[in-house]
Structures are given as structure tokens and as C-alpha cells.
Amino acid sequence: MIIYLDGEFVPKERALISVFDHGLLYGDGVFEGIRAYHGRVFKLDEHLDRLYDSARTIALEIPVSKEEMEEVVLETLRRNDLSDAYIRLVVTRGVGDLGLDPRKCPEATVFCIAASIQLYPEELYQEGLAVITVSTRRNIPAACIPRVKSLNYLNNIYAKIEANLAGAPEAIMLNAEGYVAEATGDNIFIVKKGVLITPPTHVGILEGITRNAVMDLARKQGIPVEEKVFTLFDVYNADECFLTGTAAEVIPTVKVDGRLIANGKPGKITWELIAAFRELTKVDGTLIKQ
Numbered sequence: 386m387i388i389y390l391d392g393e394f395v396p397k398e399r400a401l402i403s404v405f406d407h408g409l410l411y412g413d414g415v416f417e418g419i420r421a422y423h424g425r426v427f428k429l430d431e432h433l434d435r436l437y438d439s440a441r442t443i444a445l446e447i448p449v450s451k452e453e454m455e456e457v458v459l460e461t462l463r464r465n466d467l468s469d470a471y472i473r474l475v476v477t478r479g480v481g482d483l484g485l486d487p488r489k490c491p492e493a494t495v496f497c498i499a500a501s502i503q504l505y506p507e508e509l510y511q512e513g514l515a516v517i518t519v520s521t522r523r524n525i526p527a528a529c530i531p532r533v534k535s536l537n538y539l540n541n542i543y544a545k546i547e548a549n550l551a552g553a554p555e556a557i558m559l560n561a562e563g564y565v566a567e568a569t570g571d572n573i574f575i576v577k578k579g580v581l582i583t584p585p586t587h588v589g590i591l592e593g594i595t596r597n598a599v600m601d602l603a604r605k606q607g608i609p610v611e612e613k614v615f616t617l618f619d620v621y622n623a624d625e626c627f628l629t630g631t632a633a634e635v636i637p638t639v640k641v642d643g644r645l646i647a648n649g650k651p652g653k654i655t656w657e658l659i660a661a662f663r664e665l666t667k668v669d670g671t672l673i674k675q
């Protein structure tokens with residue numbers, strides 16, 4: 386495995402980070418999780434835009450232009466001869482001393498890992514997930530902005546631990562006011578009377594690339610889409626529910642907190658969107674080979 390690290394392509398064994406890197410010491414940094422399908426990187430521009438927006442928000446200067454970063458991702462895939470892959474692109478504050486002041490770090494650390502992808506079992510898509518709501522609330526934007534895809538994932542990890550202890554594959558997180566926010570690594574959608582509904586970003590969520598792609602697909606199919614706040618009442622009484630994310634794509638959710646969603650089977654609109662999303666990944670995306 387060949388890793389891109391600070392301007393070089395090195396074997397995995399030589400891709401090492403200092404213990405003084407503030408990404409490690411303070412979770413000070415940003416990242417992206419990206420997929421490649423059939424020799425194309427899905428929504429690469431959108432992922433790069435989000436990475437640079439996240440970095441700007443935490444006042445982190447990325448020492449590589451967006452155009453160069455695109456080439457970093459593509460070249461990492463080429464060096465590993467991958468056409469279907471999971472890509473992890475990370476920018477940390479870099480090496481400093483033991484003080485948390487970011488000014489202690491003169492230059493950001495940049496690395497890119499491309500690995501073969503571990504697919505979710507097909508049964509999960511056929512049968513749907515049974516998830517729970519956890520007591521850990523999503524970070525409030527006034528403290529730690531959820532739209533920033535930062536290296537601080539402890540909020541989500543607390544929720545994941547609660548899900549693990551309850552034997553659930555994913556967890557629904559509410560915001561501090563009790564509105565439905567998102568899952569630990571996925572966005573949430575419900576369908577009610579033919580309308581596709583997802584929380585707006587101001588609820589305090591990551592604005593998922595898959596979320597946005599699914600909303601576009603729905604609109605193209607003539608399905609009305611609304612971004613509006615809702616509660617667990619709306620989830621329990623939804624006609625359909627699903628989660629979206631780079632890793633899971635579009636995955637039906639058929640039980641929440643022990644309540645069946647409608648008849649407990651993945652819904653019709655969910656199936657249509659799963660199919661449309663799978664088609665999109667075949668044709669959309671930046672070609673890896675020139």
C-alpha cells in the first residue's frame with residue numbers, strides 16, 4: 386500500500402506521523418471520506434470543497450491547492466492500482482509543541498490513504514436496519530460546528546458506543562433541543578405521504594455529500610423534497626426511513642427504538658433512490674486514469 390504524505394508517495398510502513406502532531410494531540414484537523422467506483426472518484430469536487438470549507442472554518446491553511454489536492458487523490462489511487470476504493474484524505478494542524486495554540490504549528494500535515502472498500506452485507510439493504518436513539522446529543526454549533534468534518538469525532542464515538550452496547554448497528558442523534566439531527570456517520574431521511582424530508586443543516590449536522598446527491602436524484606424523479614426540522618414522533622410515524630453516507634450509500638431503516646417504520650420493510654421510494662444512487666455511481670465522477 387502506497388500512502389501520500391506531505392508531498393511524497395511512501396510505503397505504508399514509512400507513512401508515519403509525529404507524536405507532536407496536533408491532529409493527534411488535540412484532534413485539530415479536518416478530513417474527508419471519499420469513494421471511487423468503476424474507475425471514477427464520486428463527487429470529488431464536492432468533497433474537496435467541503436474539505437477546504439472545513440479547513441477555512443478552523444483557520445487551517447492547507448499547503449496544497451485544490452487542483453493539486455485533486456491530483457493527490459487521483460495519483461494515490463493510480464499508485465495503488467485501485468478503481469473501487471475508500472479514500473481517506475486528512476489535513477492536520479501539523480507538528481507543534483505541547484501547547485494547544487495552533488500558532489505553534491508552522492505547517493499542516495497532509496496525507497491520503499486509498500484502501501479497498503469493505504462493503505456492507507447486501508442483507509442489510511434487503512432487510513433494513515433496526516436502529517436506536519441515543520442519549521448523547523449532537524454537538525451544538527455554538528461549541529463545535531457539526532458542518533466541519535473535523536478530527537474531533539468523540540461526540541459521534543460516544544453515540545456509537547451507546548449503539549454498540551445496545552447491539553444496534555447505528556444510532557440516531559438528536560440536537561440539544563431534541564430535534565432529529567443525524568446518525569453517527571450518516572444523514573437521516575424520512576418519507577411521509579410521498580414527500581422526502583431531511584433535517585436542514587442549521588439543526589447541527591454534517592452536510593453529507595450523499596445526502597445532497599440523494600436530494601438531487603429525488604427532485605429529478607419528481608419526488609418533492611423538504612429540508613425541515615422534525616422530531617422522533619415524525620420518525621416513528623414515517624412511511625419510510627433511510628440513512629445516507631459515503632460508506633453505507635442509501636440504507637433502509639425499518640425499526641427505530643423498537644417501533645416498526647410502517648410495515649417494517651424497506652419502502653418504495655427508498656428502493657427507487659437506492660437504484661438511482663447505484664446508477665449514478667457508475668457514470669458520475671472524476672476519471673482516475675487520464
Ligand code: PXG
Nearest residue numbers: 418569570571572591593594595630631632
Ligand atoms: N454525518 C456524519 C457525522 C458523518 O461523519 C455523514 C453524515 C455522511 O456524509 P457523506 O458526505 O459521507 O455522505 C458522515 C460521513 C466511516 C465513515 O468510516 C464515516 C463517514 C464517511 C465515510 C466513512 O465510518 N461519515
